Amino acid sequence: MDIETLLRGHPDWLAHLESGGPATIAFPDDLADELVRLAVPHEDIGAVLATLPEPGGPLWWLAERCVGSLVSAMGGLDPPPAFPDLPELGPYFFVHVFVAALPYTRRYHREHGVPDEVSRATLADLGRNMAAHRKRHGTGGLHHPRWFMRHARGILYELGRLQFERVRMGVRTGEGVRAAGLPAGPGDLALSVHIPDFKGPMTPAACDASFERAREFFPSCFPAERFLIATCHSWLLDDQLAGHLPASSNIVAFQRRFHLLHRCDTGAALEFVFGAEAAAEWPRRTRLERAIADHLAAGGEWYGRAGWLRL
Template identity: 70%
Template sequence: MKVELLLRPHPAWLEHLESLGGFDVTFPDDLPSELLRLTVPHEDVNAVIADRPEPGGPRWWLLERCVHSLVSTMGRVEDPPRFVPLPELGPYFYVHVYLAALPYTRRYHRELGVPEEVSWATFTDLGRNMAVHRKRHGTGGLHAPDWFMLHARGILYQLGRLQFNRAVLGPSASEAVTVAGLPVEPGSPSLGVHIPDFHGSLTPEECDASFELARSFFPRHFPGERPRVMTCGSWVLDDQLAGYLPASSNIVAFQRRFHLLHRFDDSEMLSFVFGREADLAELPRRTRLERAIADHLAAGGTWHGRIGWLPF
């Protein structure tokens, strides 16, 4: 297998990787314990170990350069070319990329003074997204392999129920925030807000605690950045849900925190709520949320993602 041939459809990424060259890559001595610490599902552990790339093997060239890309952009908000799914490399290739990058990320966290418990809460999103992959596809793998780039590069942190990543405002969001009276412009520092799966209910109390943690964590560990707003883009913010759910629901309470902006197409809702995609007639209606989503679609409606912001 010639890995470079797989990358030809992605010329910008290939050029970036070739410009970096090789890198010093090692794996944990006790790989099973490390995988379990990262909450990798037990049924995946043996397969991940068996799939480890060998030095000098056909996947090693790409492994070295992927790790080099992560480490060379550590802490930088600007994204490098993002990893793309390459099924030909096996379902766990990017798991090994992140395992090899983890010592460098941990060192970066220590240099910032990030508490150990925050570091490991953040890193366990690797195992979570392997569980998401199995939930959606019924097989082992890593869901959205580019997502964990934010964690591995020291950009995203799990703080209680929610995740927050360092970011900058785009033109449309900055315009809306400026109209609301806050002095921002395109490129101003901001925080992105994310709602991880497999982490319990989205209660107002737990969200309050997460936002308060974020408001103290980022000024302490990134004092050179002064975000004035946090933004979220999610199907959870589709205000059509408020027409189906009670005002006391956690989702509606979460929506009320935000000033809602434009809608966008979002294909994640059905997979996030139901797991594997199914025909409309086969969607379960076990919960109020499932009934709301299925009934809206059955009536000819469409769900959307929505962007929202709130003051930092």
């Protein structure tokens, strides 16, 4: 594989990597144990170890600069260019990058007083997203490497059932909040709520506990920032779900927390609910699977939806 030729196909990203320079990286002697701590699926650990980049080689050069990109934007709300999906680098290259960045991420956590249990839970999302990749594609790898950049840069934290990301509101969401009479709008700080996979039911009690932890965590660890609003952009906020699920469902209860705004992406429900399973084989094992599949079979379409709530 010719790394130089590959990167020339992404000139803006290459220019960013070259301008920022490398970070010093090393892999721990107990890397297998580290991968277990990160919840990396057991079937992937051997392959992650076997494909480590060699010091001085082209993948090492690239890994140093990817980690340098993360470090250069550590804690900042303005992200660096997203890591592109580059299967030519192998399924585990960005896993190596995020593992190499751990010392920098953990130092940032310590500097901001992030409790150890929150740091561990947050970083274990690496393994969860490797499991998500296998669920969606049937092979080993990391699902959307750009997603874990948030964790590695110290802007996203897992607090119980939910994750919270330090963001600035976009135009449409911010205008919706301002129109409701709140003293916040586009560009103002907010916490973006994410619902991780593989964590069991999102019960009202579990979500209540997560929001309460967020109200305590962020003023403690980021006292210079004031978060008045939480936002969410998710297929779980598609109000069509309320027409297919009982009023007592956890998803409907979650939707009721938010003031719903505009529709956004389409198709995410299929990816999250069915993974790699083909349309002809959509299972109907749960009420949610039946709702998604039956709505599509009737010619309907599912959407993402934006929403907000006051913290």
